[in-house]
Amino acid sequence: MNIRLRHLPLACVLLFCSQVFAQGEQSAELDALREEIRSMRTEYEARIADLEARLDAAESQDAAESRDEAAYRSPETVSVASDNSFNPAIGVTFQGQAWAYDNDPEDYSIPGFPLGGEAGPAPEGLSLAETEITMSANVDDKFTAMLTVPIVIEEGEVVVELEEAWVETLSLPGGLAIRMGRFFSDIGYLNDKHFHSWDFADQPLVYQAFLGSQYIDDGLQFRWLAPTDFYLQFSGEVLRGDRYPAGGAANSGVGSTTLGVNTGGDIGFSHSWLAGFSWLRADADGRESGSEDDPLLFTGDTDLFIADFVWKWAPNGNSRQKNFKFQAEYMWRNEKGDYTLPDGTPGPWDYGQSGWYAQAIYQPFLRWRFGARIDHLSADTPGMMWEGTPLYPSDDDPARFSLMVDWSNSEFSRLRFQYNHDRASDFTDNQFGLQYIFSIGAHGAHAF
Amino acid sequence: MKKILNTYLLLLLLVLPVAANAELRVFACEPEWSALAEEIGGGLVKATSATSALQDPHYVEARPSLISKVRKADLVVCSGAQLEIGWLPMLLSKANNPQVLPGKDGFLEASSFVPRLDVPDNVDRAQGDMHPQGNPHIQMNPHNISRVARAMGERMALIDPGNAAAYASGTEDFLVRWKLAIEAWEERAQGLVGKRVVCHHKSWIYLEDWLRLEEVATLEPVPGIPPTATHLSALLKELGTNGNGADVIIRAPFQSAKASEWLEERTGIPAVMLPLTVGATEQANSLFGLFDDVLNRLFEAHTGEKS
Numbered sequence: 001m002n003i004r005l006r007h008l009p010l011a012c013v014l015l016f017c018s019q020v021f022a023q024g025e026q027s028a029e030l031d032a033l034r035e036e037i038r039s040m041r042t043e044y045e046a047r048i049a050d051l052e053a054r055l056d057a058a059e060s061q062d063a064a065e066s067r068d069e070a071a072y073r074s075p076e077t078v079s080v081a082s083d084n085s086f087n088p089a090i091g092v093t094f095q096g097q098a099w100a101y102d103n104d105p106e107d108y109s110i111p112g113f114p115l116g117g118e119a120g121p122a123p124e125g126l127s128l129a130e131t132e133i134t135m136s137a138n139v140d141d142k143f144t145a146m147l148t149v150p151i152v153i154e155e156g157e158v159v160v161e162l163e164e165a166w167v168e169t170l171s172l173p174g175g176l177a178i179r180m181g182r183f184f185s186d187i188g189y190l191n192d193k194h195f196h197s198w199d200f201a202d203q204p205l206v207y208q209a210f211l212g213s214q215y216i217d218d219g220l221q222f223r224w225l226a227p228t229d230f231y232l233q234f235s236g237e238v239l240r241g242d243r244y245p246a247g248g249a250a251n252s253g254v255g256s257t258t259l260g261v262n263t264g265g266d267i268g269f270s271h272s273w274l275a276g277f278s279w280l281r282a283d284a285d286g287r288e289s290g291s292e293d294d295p296l297l298f299t300g301d302t303d304l305f306i307a308d309f310v311w312k313w314a315p316n317g318n319s320r321q322k323n324f325k326f327q328a329e330y331m332w333r334n335e336k337g338d339y340t341l342p343d344g345t346p347g348p349w350d351y352g353q354s355g356w357y358a359q360a361i362y363q364p365f366l367r368w369r370f371g372a373r374i375d376h377l378s379a380d381t382p383g384m385m386w387e388g389t390p391l392y393p394s395d396d397d398p399a400r401f402s403l404m405v406d407w408s409n410s411e412f413s414r415l416r417f418q419y420n421h422d423r424a425s426d427f428t429d430n431q432f433g434l435q436y437i438f439s440i441g442a443h444g445a446h447a448f
Numbered sequence: 449m450k451k452i453l454n455t456y457l458l459l460l461l462l463v464l465p466v467a468a469n470a471e472l473r474v475f476a477c478e479p480e481w482s483a484l485a486e487e488i489g490g491g492l493v494k495a496t497s498a499t500s501a502l503q504d505p506h507y508v509e510a511r512p513s514l515i516s517k518v519r520k521a522d523l524v525v526c527s528g529a530q531l532e533i534g535w536l537p538m539l540l541s542k543a544n545n546p547q548v549l550p551g552k553d554g555f556l557e558a559s560s561f562v563p564r565l566d567v568p569d570n571v572d573r574a575q576g577d578m579h580p581q582g583n584p585h586i587q588m589n590p591h592n593i594s595r596v597a598r599a600m601g602e603r604m605a606l607i608d609p610g611n612a613a614a615y616a617s618g619t620e621d622f623l624v625r626w627k628l629a630i631e632a633w634e635e636r637a638q639g640l641v642g643k644r645v646v647c648h649h650k651s652w653i654y655l656e657d658w659l660r661l662e663e664v665a666t667l668e669p670v671p672g673i674p675p676t677a678t679h680l681s682a683l684l685k686e687l688g689t690n691g692n693g694a695d696v697i698i699r700a701p702f703q704s705a706k707a708s709e710w711l712e713e714r715t716g717i718p719a720v721m722l723p724l725t726v727g728a729t730e731q732a733n734s735l736f737g738l739f740d741d742v743l744n745r746l747f748e749a750h751t752g753e754k755s
Contacts, residue, residue: 141551173546175543225542231516233515262512274512316500316502317499317503318503318702319507444538445510446510446538
């Protein structure tokens with residue numbers, strides 16, 4: 001500003017002078033002088049214009065900056081720091097269902113595959129599924145933590161469970177991460193997916209038969225992501241072994257271990273896939289399965305191998321309007337040890353069982369999805385001593401066929417209808433289910 | 449033998465510096481930021497975008513390939529303001545790369561360097577897909593691109609100090625070219641001031657702010673909820689059938705044309721698809737081409753012919 005004012009009078013004087021001289025006599029000398037003055041004037045005018053432009057630029061930048069500051073003064077920066085500003089992200093998922101069965105679901109069993117853990121059909125009629133409370137936040141610059149507490153109704157009683165309570169490293173070098181606490185094991189594709197993100201209202205039969213619906217345990221998980229151009233992740237877990245398919249925290253409380261490898265990639269923006277192979281070795285010490293009142297007891301080793309494959313398609317990668325998902329898993333297990341029958345008779349056991357499921361989900365237009373699933377199990381025929389026990393399979397392999405349709409108003413709400421034609425038990429069962437899933441609060445991003 | 453050994457040593461010497469001076473790997477959530485990284489860093493950076501211009505960055509799967517890219521990234525650049533809330537946190541938590549976590553030098557949230565518009569006083573999901581930190585589609589005001597360019601250049605220099613001078617001159621060079629382009633665009637867009645627009649989604653608020661357009665309605669009843677028949681009929685009533693209710697209806701390439709064309713047919717207001725980022729149309733092949741094409745298409749819709 002000062003510069004401009006200082007130069008203005010000078011410019012005026014020069015301008016005035018040029019006028020005075022112009023009125024004088026026409027001579028060569030004068031012409032030269034005039035020329036000189038004109039060039040000076042042009043030069044000064046140019047400099048003044050330049051200075052003015054710079055000044056304008058500076059002023060507008062000031063204005064822009066002050067506008068920036070105003071915009072930055074968002075509510076979180078003016079609020080007084082208080083204890084609750086570090087509250088974790090909290091979310092609640094509400095889930096409910098209604099099921100109708102031909103057979104009594106209380107008597108549900110799969111011959112040859114005594115169920116453990118949380119496996120089995122939902123109660124008949126109206127009921128609440130788990131109401132899931134999640135909390136998560138970074139602990140500090142090196143750790144992050146997650147808590148999932150489902151509240152369930154078990155035989156009329158409200159039971160608060162602990163599904164996930166883990167802490168994970170954030171700053172290990174070399175693509176490493178370690179998780180500690182209680183978590184869903186990384187084996188298979190569906191094992192670490194929350195109930196609310198399943199594409200059907202129930203788990204595939206292989207998960208029910210071999211993993212007690214989902215394998216959750218306490219321990220350590222190591223994951224290493226290879227620095228490759230395609231996705232390649234190795235993982236390993238050391239777990240307490242207190243839950244089905246382990247049990248009794250064998251081996252002084254280090255009852256089960258897992259190893260897994262996952263790989264995946266894209267084909268253009270429209271297709272992506274993920275494939276995995278994992279192995280679970282569980283020591284069971286008096287593990288219960290079958291009927292809750294008169295359980296079978298198993299002590300021995302379980303080896304479970306899982307191969308999984310997922311393929312997703314969406315036009316140009318826009319899954320919101322239209323998408324397709326195919327998913328299949330194959331499981332094979334061998335159990336070696338001793339089973340004790342409810343009447344107390346023990347017997348040696350060393351047999352293999354296997355199974356698979358394949359499912360496809362198609363969303364042809366916004367909000368609506370349609371799905372179909374096939375389940376299949378098969379088992380080695382054990383010795384005659386097991387005939388007539390829950391460990392002896394039927395002549396026909398257990399199988400199930402399911403159809404589902406769901407409607408989502410947003411990512412936070414979903415209503416679903418499902419039909420199962422279940423030939424897993426001795427009597428064919430037609431199962432009709434309705435389900436709702438609603439989420440409020442923080443809702444973590446879903447994995448692939 | 450010695451000669452062979454020498455040759456090997458020479459080769460090793462030739463290879464080593466290349467390995468040490470590997471490119472700065474930039475993982476951008478949206479194509480505008482990978483384009484900007486290339487403008488600034490030139491051959492020093494290798495930039496990839498997680499999404500394509502034909503993809504709605506709100507709804508993206510946390511694909512395995514993206515996890516691998518984040519794992520190897522030196523710098524992650526995203527619009528932020530919760531635009532990528534549905535997938536970026538999953539990528540970051542699976543990628544095990546501590547250099548690019550939020551708060552670190554390797555994570556640049558573009559929207560934190562610009563004045564954000566539409567910051568709500570309170571949020572409720574009944575109002576649709578709300579962004580508590582303001583509208584995240586900041587790239588549609590070229591002045592915002594300048595602001596992010598400065599921040600990005602500084603960040604690149606911080607992460608790769610050996611090439612700091614190159615990033616600084618790359619930033620300056622871009623900003624000069626960009627400033628001239630902005631002046632030309634602003635000159636050209638004088639005729640658009642005050643035009644009334646109907647948008648599919650509130651993706652254009654920064655463009656409207658820049659060109660001083662007036663947004664009169666959105667096709668979505670609430671943000672993130674697709675146009676409904678009821679809402680469209682109400683709009684039709686509001687805008688009238690004589691084409692005087694608004695000047696143009698705009699949508700992004702990944703938004704269904706159905707609603708805007710339905711309204712165009714009945715109101716006579718021209719509907720136009722505008723590129724929302726680099727690569728969305730043939731002309732929008734760079735940041736410069738993006739705004740050229742936006743103006744071209746707006747003028748074309750406005751005058752019914754190419755300007």
